[in-house]
Amino acid sequence: MNNLSGQVIKSYEIHNLIGTGGFGAVYSAYQPLVKRDVAIKIILPEYANHPDFIRRFESEAQLIARLEHIHIVPLYDYWREPDGAYLVMRWLRGGSLRSLLKNGPLELDAAARMIDQIASALVAAHRRGIVHRDIKPDNILFDDESNAYLADFGIAKDIHEATYDGEEDGEISGSPLYLAPEQIQSEPVTPQTDIYSLGIVLYETLTGHPPFVGEQGLMSVFISHLKEPIPPLQKYRSDLPAALNAVIQCAASKSPEDRYPDAISLATEFRRALFGTQPGIPKEPAPVVQSTAEVDDILVITKPLAPGTTIIISEEIHNPYKGLQAFEEVDAADFFGRETLVQRLLEQLKETRFLAVIGPSGSGKSSVVKAGVVPALRKGTLPGSDKWFLAEMVPGSDPLQELEAALLAIAAAPARNLPELLSEDERGLFHAVERVLPGLKSELVLVIDQFEELFTQVTDEATRAHFLNSLMVAVTAPHSRLRVIITLRADFYDRPLLYAGFGELIRQHSEVVLPLSMEEMERAIIGPAERAGVAVEPGLVTTIISEVSEQPGALPLMQYALTEVFERRRSNILTLEAYLEIGGVLGALARRAEELYQASNPESREAMHQMLLRLVTLGEGTEDTRRRVMQTELISVENERTVTDLLNRLGKHRLLTFDRDPQTRTPTVEIAHEALIREWSRLREWLDASREDIRLQRRVMTAAQEWHNQHFDPSFLATGARLQQFEALLNEGSVALTGDEINYVRASLAQRERQQAEEAARRAHEAALERRSRIRLRALAALGFVAAVITSVLAAAAYQNFRAAEEQREKAERSAQISDSLALVSSSQLELGSHNNDLAIALALKANEIPDPPVEAQRILARAAFAPGTQRILSGHDGPVFSSAFSPDGQMALSAS
Template identity: 55%
Template structure:
C-alpha cells in the first residue's frame, strides 16, 4: 500500500506521512518493509536512490544537515548556511548533494519530536517550512516519508502549507489484527527452527491485542521468553515466569530498582524523570538525554555507571550517539515502560509540575547559551521570581548550565535593583538640593561679602586697587570675578594660607551650585579639587562627603579613598577657565 501511495498521480507524491498509534508498527513497516523493497527496485530506479534516516531531536536542522552529509559523495561546503538561508535551502542542498539522474529518500522517524523536543518555535517553523518548500518544488529530487504518532496528528496541521501536505498525503497504520499478530510471533522464530506452544500464542495475543504499544510489548516479551526457552520451543511457562507481555518490562524495572540501595534509587528517579517528555493533553513520551546533561546533574561516578549498566543489560535503556557531536546519548528503550511501570508513573504524577518547570528552565538556559549568553535572554520579573522560588523547594537535580543561568538571572536582577536605587537616591538628592538652591546662592553672596570685608582692613595700597576692581566686578562682571580679585588681593599681601582657604571654600560653593543644577559629575570634580588645596576647610570636606553619599563626619583619608574609587573625572580646560579661582591648564 505504501509503495502504491508513492507512485500516485499527485504533484505532492514525493511526500508521505505514516500515522498510527504508539506501538502500531509505523517505524517497522517503513524501515523493515518499505525500505528494503525500495532498495531492491520495487519502484522504477529506486535501487539507485540515496537513502538517509533521521529523528528530529532538539535541533532538527542540525539532524537534517547530518542526514544529508551521510549520503554526500563529495565534500559539501557551508551546508548549514545553505539550509538556514531560507525555506528553499533544502531544495538547493539536494541539488548540491544528489548527482543528476538520481533521487534521495529521507525517512524522518518519530516526527512528533518536532513538537515535543524542539525548544525554539523559530527552528521548528523553519524546519517545517524547508520540508514544505522542497515537497512543493517540482524540480526537487527529494522524497520524504515521516512516521508520526496519531495523538500528535493535529500538531503539524497548525502550520499553513504543511497542513495541506498532511491532509493529502497521509497513510494510516492501524494495530495488527489477530492473524497478523500470530504471523509476527511465529514467522521470525520459525526461520530459526524454533517452535511456539499454541497455549503461548493464545496467551500473548490475549494479553496485548487490546493494549497500546503492541509491537514494543511483543518484542520485549518474546525476547524474555526466547532467553527462557526449553530446547527449541517457546513455552507458556517461560512466558509466565517472565511476567507476561504487560508485566515483563515493569516487573524487570521494579526488580532492578528495589535491588539498589537508597542512593542509587534516588539516582534512578532523577534519571527516569529526565528521560520522559511530559505530554500536554497527550501521552508522555520518551526523551533522548545527552551524556553532557546526564553527568551534569548526576555526576560521572560509579553509581551512575552501575545504574546505566544495570538497566541497559536488561534492554530497558538504549544507548546511541548524537549524529552531530558523536557524544553518547541514552533513552528509554520501550515507550511502553512509561505506561506500565507503576513506580515511574507515581514519580511522574507527584513531580509533574516540577518536571515542567525544569524543562522551562532548561529550554531558557539553552536559548541563552546559543545567544552567546546575551543578558537580554535572562529571566526577569514575575517569571524569575517564580523560577527562583521553585528552585529553592524542588528536589529535582539541576544541571550546571541550569543553575548558572538562574544565578546569572538573579545577579542581573540585583544589579538592576541597585541601579534603580541609585537613580532614586540621585533624584532625592537633586530635589533636596533644589530646595536649598536659593539658600546656597545667598550663602555664596554672604561668603564673598565676608571675605571682602575681612581682607579690606589689612589692605595695602596695591590691595586696595585690587579690591576696587573686585567691587567694580561685582557690579559690572558678577560675583565670580569679584572672588578672583579678592583672592588676588590676599595673595599680594602674602597671606597665602588664608587665600588658599578662601579659594577652597569658593570652589566647594561652586560644587554645591553645580549639584543644585543637576550636573553631578562637575560637582564631584569641583568638590574633589577643593579638598586638594592645602588647608581646605571643613566645609569643603563636608561638601565632598555629601556628594559621595558618605557620612558628614567621615575622616579625610576615607573620603580621599572613596573619591579615588569613584573615578572622578578631571576638570576640563574650559571648566578651569570658567572658574577663575582654579589653576589654568
C-alpha cells in the same frame, strides 16, 4: 591522505597515526566528552565517496555495531560525510599480532589462547550472518593482559545481501596473503572463507612466516592459494607436533566444504593436536551450549587449559526480539507479521513522492518503515530503488540541523553553505538535494521518524513552518529527486493539517497502521524464534494473542515480554511458564522496571528518578512523549559513576536506547518507547508530582542555552518574577538542575544582588545628598538673612546718597531754570524800553514757563501785558486791509480790503 594528528574531528581529539593501508588510516584519539581513549579508522575519499559505499555504509556499520562479544573490538561510533567515513573503536594498547610476530612466532600456549578467543569472536559474527573477509595478523589486537580481539569489520559483509558492484565485476576484497580461493575467484563468501584465512594466520602465528610469500609477485600468491598445498609447519619449526599439520590443512582446504564447519571446531581440534590427542574432523557445527544474557556467564577461554582438556566455547544465541526498541534495517530478517502493510506502502511509493505512515504509539509504524520498506527498496523492489540513496533523521529541537546532517551522510562531494541554503527560502531543500546527489538520475529517500517531535521539541514556529514548507516544495517540485517517508503518532495527526500545503500532502498520501490480525500476530511471535532455532509452545502463542488483541498499541509490550521470555527459555523452547513468571504482556515491562528500581541503592534510585524526569517531554493535550538528551546532561545532574552504571543496567534490559548527536557525536539517551511511560506506575507518579517543576526546568534549560549561545551576555539573565520562580526551583524544586542550569540561575541571582546593592547604594547616596542639601539650605538661609540685612542697610545708605544727589541735581536744575528765566526777564525789559511790546510780552511769557517762576518774571509779564501793543491778530484776508470797525462790546470786528 594528510596526517590528521593534532586535529579535532567531531569532538574527537586526534593523536598519533597508528598505521595506514589500502582503504585508509588508523589513529589513536581521545573523546573528552566521555573521557575515553579510542582508535579511529578513516576511510580514504576514493572509497568513501563511491556511490555503492555511500548506499551501504550506514546499514553495514549498524550491523557491525550490533556485534557484542567480549573478543570483538566494539564499534563505538561511525559516521560518513563527503570525502571520508569514520569508524571509532576501542583502543587496545597491546599492539597487533603483526607487531608481536616481528619478535618471532608465538609460544604454543599463547597461540592456543589466541585461537580460542578469536574463534569465539568469529562464531558470534557468523551467527549474525557476518563474514569478516579480511582476517590477518594486523586485525588481531591485544590488550594489556594479552587477550586477543578481532578487529576491523569495516569491509565485513552481510552474507544475506548482494555484493557491491565492484565485486560483481571481479574486484577482490581482502589481503592477498590471507585470501581464500573463493575470494580470489570472486565467488560467494561464507563463514568457511574466514576459517581459511584464520588457518593461514594460525600457520604464520606458529612459524613466523605465511605459507605463501609471493616471491614472484602477487599472481604467484593467488596461484598458490588456488592450487598449492600448505607447506608443513616443520619447514620453519621442527619442534611443532606433526598433528598440527592436519589441523592447518583442514582449515585451509581449497574447497570450503572440506574445511571445519565453524571456528569452534577449528579451536577444539587445534588444542587436541597441540596436546597430543589424535584430532578428529567434525562434519557438523559444534553444538551451541545455552547461556544466559549475562556477558560474564559466556564461557570464553582467557588462559591456557591443561593438556588434554576438551574445549567447548559457549556462544550466546542472538535474541531476535527487540524489547521496546523499533526494528531497524539490520533487523529485517527478524521482522515478521507486516508483510501485507509493507507491500501496500511500496505500492503507494510507486505513485507518490510523499508518504505519511500514521498510527498510535506502539503500533509499529517505525519498524514497518525501517525493517520493512527500507530493506525492500534496497533490494530493488521498486524499479531502480536499489540505486537510490537513503537517509534517516528525526526532527529533534533543530530540524534544519538534523536535515543537514542527513544530507551530508549521503553527499558524494563537499556541499558548501548547506545550512544557509536550507534556511534561506523554501526551495532550499530542493536545491540542496540537487547539490548532494551524485549524477543526474539518482534519487534520495528521506525517512523522518518520530515526526511528532516537530511539534513537541521545536519551540520556534517560524522554524517549524519553514521546515514543513521546504518538504512540501521539495517533493512537489517538477523534476524532484526527493522522496519523503514520515512516521507520525496518531494523536498528532491534526498538527500538520494546520499548514495548508503540507496538510494537503498528509490528506492525500497517508497510510494508517492498523492492529495486527491474529495470523500476523502469530507470525510476529513465532517467526523470530524459529529463525534463531528456538521453538515456541503453542499455549504461549494463544495466551499472548488473547492479551494483546484487546490492547491498542501493545506491540512494544509484546516484544518486551518475548524478549524476557527468550532470556528464560528452557531447552531452547519459549514456554508459557516463563511468560507467566514475568507477568505477561501487561506486566513484564512494569515489573522489570520496578525490579531494577528496587534492586538499586538509595543513590541510584534518586538518580533513576531524576534521569527519567529529564527523558520525558510533557504532553500539552497529548500523551507524554520520550525525549532524547545528551548523556553529559544526565551526568551533570548526578554522580557520573552512578549514572553510567544506571545507563548500562537500563540499557541492558532494553528500557533505554542510545545514539549519538550527528554534529558533535556526543552520546545520547532516550526511553526506548512511550510504553514505559504508560505502563510503569512509579514513573507516572513521578511525572504527575513534578509537572510544574519539569516545565520550569525546561524554561531554565532554554534560558541557560540562550545565555551560553550569546557568550554570557548579562542581558539574557533572568529577572523579576521569572527569577523568583527559578530560585524556588533551585532551592526547593523536585527536579535537579545541571551544572549549566545552576550556573545560570546563580548568575541571575548574583546580578540581582548586584543590582539591589547598587540600588541601595544609590538610595543611600541620594539620602546623603538630601541631608547635605538641607544643611546647605539652612546655611544659605542664614547667610541670606545676613546678606538681606546688609543689603537693606546698604540700600538705605544708597538711597540716602541717591536722594542727596537728586536734591543736588534738582537744585542745580532750579538754579539753571531761574538763571534762564531772569535772562529772559532782562531781554523783555529791554524790548519794552524799545517799545517792542509784542516781543517783550513774548519774552515775558517764556520767562514764566518754569515752575514757580521768580518774582521778577511775574512782574515783567504784568508790565508787558498792560503796555500798549498788539492784542490779537485776525487772519482771513489775502491782501492788505484798508478799513476796519469794531462792535461796542469788542466781540466783533469787520474788515475790508
